[in-house]
Amino acid sequence: MGYLKRRLEFYKRTQKRIKSLKEGPKTTSIGLGDVICVWGDTGPIYGVVTEEGVVKNCILLSPELFLAGDGLLLRAKHLVNLLRVTPVNFYLTPSAQRACEVIGKLKQEDLTKVVENHQKLREENWTGVRKEFFEYETKRIEILYDMFLEFRKQNEQSESQTVTVRWDELKHLFEEKDLELIFRDVPVAQSSAVDLGKFLIVRTESGIRIIFSDELISKTGKVTLVGKIVYSGRIPPELFIAFENPPAVETLKNILNVDVEAE
């Protein structure tokens, strides 16, 4: 058996698959270029943040310098001193971020070098022991991929709770006098939301969100604007009317109505 093969067998014995993450007492803010340690139950996961957002994209950094190929080396000041750039990446969801510790930050130019090196490593055709090592690493940190999938699933579910209609497709329903009512001039100081008990109207830059109370959700009904039906059917948790220039909530509170059918 070759040296690298023996090393891999040894690595597998000492670095077991991570089954849970160990959260700290407070959430750390994590930004682009941050070098992080995700504390797992059986060992650490090191990485560098390469894309920001609610979910952060990271490149896996490995402290196993022989098996991890010939990527760039980074010096760290943690339980380990050296980390190698790998072709593997992972995602950090908000809940995974609670198990993170920021251990350093890369300058923009160094981050660019690391990202380029990672891309180059991804394009390489890894075979044998190295390929097996990267596959094992992906398995070892599988919990992070599972958390990402779970996060996406939840996000998609909450997105599906919103019904979106576009003003462009509705405006033909309204006459000139209706439009004057809807887009009436209002005083400058206006609020962005109004709670009408059965529903809440929120004005955003791109439209109007109507958030229905629990007593209306799932019932059959219709939403009217100046008496014209803009939505009918099962009442969703949220209705979004996309406007280029959304009307003021002060106007809407008097002309927007929801009627549900009696059971």
Next chain:
Amino acid sequence: MSKELDREVLKFLKDRRVTPTLEKMLRKIVSSNLVHILGRKNVSKIFGEEKIAVDEIFQDVLGTFWEKRSEILTRNIDNLTGYLVKSVENKIYDYARSRNRKKVLSLDSITDSKSEESTFLDVIQVEEEARRDPLEQILAEKNFEALRNLFSGKEKDLCDFFYKKLFSDEKANIFASGKTVQARYKSHERLAKRIRDFVMENGITEVEFSRITEIYVSEICEKIRQNSEK
């Protein structure tokens, strides 16, 4: 062993007490990893004595864990063996790299270890510095051993193949032992396949393979050539 070690490390982090059990276990891990990662020959080459190496890494690892005790304790990490082994291994890599590097640099009197140590990031350009990186050399030596064992008894044939590829037919002739052109061609074909399998199975990169070849040529082929010339 790992459960007991976990308990001992936690005891150390809570009371700052290195129990004889912890000392014994951690030293054993350091020692076996030193041999496993670097090999005895490299350990004495880099550190002088194995005991010195074990002492230094033992102290360093405990110091690092002590610095991180609040992170470890607040996160309730009780399975510490994985972290400990990883830390030991990585410190060995770092020692091997920095010790050897300082040795090389001090010969040229261009070392600036203070500034090197104070920077967080040490991005090493593979293309520019790989040759000087001792880790690459250590790995190349390990892979060279594997290649030598694989071609045990076929040294002359392999040298013939390498010399033909690297230099010329004329230079390779010394290893050919009067083989016909066709026999040599067939032998090279077989060798090429076995080498390709060796590279693929181990996932060896092109740069790594050229370093293994360099060592093989200087350690094996040159000796055969010198003996033949005598």
